[in-house]
Amino acid sequence: MFAQARVFALGAAALLALCAASMLTGAGRVAPGQVIGYLLGGGGDGHLRMVVDTLRLPRTLAALVVGAALGVSGMLLQSVTRNPLAETGLLGVNAGAALGVVAGIVTAGAQTGGAYLGWALGGALLATGLVLAVGARLSPLKLVLAGAALSATLTGITTAVLVADPVTFDQYRYWILGSLAGIPMDRVPAIAPAVVAGLVMAAFAARPLAALALGDDLAVALGHRPGRTRLWVSVAVTLLSAAAVAVAGPIGFLGLLAGYVSRTLLAGRVGPRIVLSGLAGAVVLLGADVLARVLVRPYEAPVSLLVAVLGAPVLIVVARSRAVAAGPGDLVPARSPRPAARRGRGAGVLPSDTRAVRGRRWSVLVPVRSSAAAALLLAVTAAAVVAAVAAGQSGMTPEQALRALAGTGEGGHVLLVQEIRLPRVVAGLVAGAALGLSGCLTQALARNRLATPDMLGINQGAVMAIMAAGMSSASGTLFAHWWIGPVGALAAAVAVFAVSGGIGRQGYRFIVTGLALTTLAGALTQSLLAWQGLGSATAVHSWSVGSLAGRDYGVALPVAAGLAVLVPAALALARRLAVLRFDEDVSAGLGVDPGRTRMFLLVTAVVLAGLAAGVAGPVAFVALAAPVIAARLAGPARLPLIGAPLTGAALVVIADTAGRVAADGAEIPVGVVTSILGGPFLLWTLLSDRRS
Template sequence: MTLSHVDTVAEAAGAPAPPPPPRGSRTRLATATAALALAVLVLAALSLTTGAAGNVGTGDVADYLLGRHGARDNSRLALVVGDLRIPRTLTALLVGAALGTSGSLLQAVTRNPLAETGLLGVNAGASLGVVTGIALAGVSSGYGHLLWAFGGALTAGALVLLAAGRRGGGSPVRLVLAGSALGATFGGITSIVVVNSAETYDRYRSWILGSLAGVEGLGELTGLLPVLAAGFAVALLVVRPLSALALGDDLARGLGHRPATVRATVAVAVTLLTAASVALVGPVSFLGLLAGFLARAVAGPRLTAQILLAGLIGAGVLTGADVLARVVSRPFEAPVSVVVALIGAPVLIGIVRSRRLTATGLTGPATDTDGNPAPATRRARPETDPGPGLVLRRGRLSLLVPRRPLLATLALAALLLAAVVLAAHAGQSDMGLTRTFRAVLGSGDHFDVLLVQEFRLGRIVAGLAAGAALGLAGCLTQTLARNRLATPELLGVNDGATAAVLVSTTLTGTFGAWWAGPLGAFAAVLLVTALSGGTGQRGHRVLVVGLATSALASAVTQVVLARRSLSSATSLYVWTSGSLNGRGYGVAGPMLLGLAVLVPLALVVARRLNVLRFDDATAASLGVAPDRVRLFCLLLAVALAGLAVGVCGPVGFVALASPVIAGRVVGAGRVPVVAAALTGAVLVVVADTLGRLVLGGAEIPVGIVTTVLGGPFLLWVLLGRSSAARL
């Protein structure tokens, strides 16, 4: 789970129950259910009659199923239909239904129509299990992958439940934030193993795409059928108490239900269904989100109908995607998860642009975990900096510099200088810190200066610039959204920039086109804003379209990696994890020029952003045009994030953590523009240094280091006692 999902969860969690359905909706619901069931049957029939064995047609399949004309004694039909197509079709139907049901349950328990199954960390746990099995136990078979994936998924689900239930009884926000944080850490550990073993990555990259091509016989499905049955049974049992929970915790308790127990039970059901699904076909992202969202749009507020329709939609979409995966790139098969994204993203965008937003729950104002209005409607906190600050005068001009932000900025600058010196010193056993410090400043021994400034400082400066850009971009988006979980990833910026760089690599044959990052970022944002109809009051539309755009861009990235040779794909995978390897003055120079232009613009707009912390009416009365300021800040954030991705790939958590840390240091009531940039620079430089030192001769990409450390940070910041206040 990328963190763009976490942003939407924190904003929409606790939304009020939708209005009751209009008269006549039961007839429409029955008609929709019958139509979906018929569609699933048709897709299942297509799945049984479609495959590489073109001479096995509809009549042969019907003869085999009905036992006519001695078809079951035909060894070829027994192999193609009995051992391949029937097990594959049944697996697609059951896995699709499981993922659809899981998505609907998770959206209901979090009261957020944008939640999806990856939020519980189950996919990341399964991936870590598979990688561990490949690297440590030499697992190469599909059944071995199944066992390790299932074990990793269950372990992840159990850890999430423990982390979420330590305080607060497992509230909706706490549950998904714990899953997102631990899932990010699991993903980082997985990447550490993968980037240091080409053989492990070669096996892993085919599994991670999600596919039903390896389904042969009913053995694997039979082995996990009890788990799927248990998950479906728990889902059915929890429908009634979950419906009561939609009325609010107090009313649910009055009706005899225990909210914490209900949420934990839902998490168990989702874990069982998702773990079995990932073990069977690999991680198929986006399907749970799509099925739950569409089911809510069709069924309205009826939870039982939502879950039933979500299961049907999930089964139909995955079966249809598997059919398309077999025919779109014959004689090869396309990854089914990519096909799901290509099918689901346009459908989701079409639904969110329709007039049925009330049914999807995207029009009501968000509330926090206490039932209060979301941060977007709160007034800014008063300034808490002690003392009047320093007054700088020159003639008739004067400038008031607040004391605490000034001291904090100076301290962060000193910390950044220390981080640069340590990074330059790392790996140089014969050079002390004093000599390194002098070499960084350009004095001292000529050989020291040459070694540090020519061979090390270029990479450090590139990381410094990228970190500053990410920190500043995160500061702008968090302030703009009035949500400490908002990052540029929310609008598909990171995925769009990453896909653009990889596509440019494929077209030009050379890697290193940093300029493709900003172009891809702007393309993603233009697509999001055009399809969503703009920002402002349509902010929820932006969230949905952003998720869909990210899924499409991620699908492009996975296809590019899957079609490259192993050596090329391995190096590109390292970059897509966030890496400064091979980066120097060639990319640091343009980055610094970009920062020289964008940072002053951010400082100019920061004053108006302070005003936007109040409501729009108050801002307009003070002479600030909210829409113009939002658009300008959005463009700044996109440019900064796109530059950073173009330099070092998508480095996670820096855009999230930097403004949070800077805000704590600078104090409330101010937009920490400079402090956030300095904090981001420190984080990237320190993480890159750790990545070069931890494993000795091997190097861990900076993005993996920040991801591994970012999960615990997210837990600390967002799951503490005052998390509700901080959101």
């Protein structure tokens, strides 16, 4: 008890010290003595009153309220899901609240704190319900990945709404940073009732949550109702997270940090841990806000970026700890190929889908199912190309599109197809093929279907490198710096595999490591966008979510050259790549050097992902879906080294075409379309892994 009181006393002292620092710190030239004199009733001029009453006092109060709300909501989620990785930002609750606020701004012109709160409540409630619906069915690490899927879909919908409204985007690109700067004084009182209600509900939930930690059966035996408890907690989390988002925007990792501090310092009952989580959340956010004001003076760093810098390492530590015990399938690699065999006439055993074609002096083994799947995918890709060049406002039929492709159609159609639409389609084909093959290689390399460049942070590494090079150059053109994409992707891959402790041995843990780095890189990207002018930020934002607008043959050429070299190289190593799906001893016994082969495959996959990012930006989920779909068609006997690139090319072209024609008068970037559709696909992949 004495130790617990000491922890709370130290936390309260730290909070008071940070409150004083927040009131005395700023970018202006107001001396601390002037602020102290004004607060003690000494009076001051108009500038001093404006600095204290309008700027520093509201953001200090906002930091206290938002930090406490997010800290308590994170602890509630961790308790109800029995998952130390649960947090409103990681599980998509903040993304749901953000979608609600954006919908309110666009559809109802919401501007006040109360209006933001109402719309944020609706979005957060939807996301919280979905999280708790799947939370009981997934292990801790998989639940975080399911949250990433939900966040991707909700963020994709948000981006699609913003594409058609530049004015809302101008507001959004600052608000999405999660900043406490410029918060009006009336914003905190407007959301105070929701915060108070959420905290009261959290207090009443402490005893049922303590019983729920023992399991549903024991909770029922103790007189509690698990279903009612989960519903009660979902309402409390919704109120707290929506109120926080309405005031300061979506701030990720804060609930994770607060819960980690609470569990580390207190090992007792749930009630004291909930209280300490609120205290820790307020301390962390207030400290980050004070640091944000002095770190890059006279400018101000985004507070959410600083919280992410602290939270990403904590996410990695918790994911690697014993507290996250592996649930069913968490450490199980992708299923090794076990093709049925048939005995051919006269010679050996052949895989069940292979036929031997013999001549007088030669024989060839033909993989029947894989060849049929490749032919089907090639036909689908060709049809997608025809549909892409025909789709649009010109009213062109597929027959006219084919004639224009051949150069025999009407002059206007030929010009439209060959000079405007076809270059974009070719760029989509090569980018999708590169992503498909890269995903196939990384999945085989890590022996995990979720190990793809976008999930591991490789795509974001390439994006950060290209953005930094483009924005620092005189021209500011991103496409001219495609060559640095593979360098950034390689740096991200090295960081992920170094931190996670190896390749193919950590199950879902190293994917969560990649997710942490991806989230951190995303915060950096949003910060770079906020520091640009509106015109430049709009163009870069479109590319940073994945877009093919304005692409031509010159942009696609480097990726096409890379595919021409790396696809044959991957096919030449097909046998070694298939053997890697077994363990180290089996691979070595079959004559394959696992270390050297993994290094070559890693470099190949990373270069392909980096080149694709240079063309189209980080098109999400294509590298995940393409190998899975191709493997379903080709069967488990061999890796889809041909089918995955074809599937990726078709997916990108189809998604880009859908984005061009879905909205009247606006174009939805291809990466937004794949994010909206890829989230449910990722969730399906997680659930199917659980069933298998």
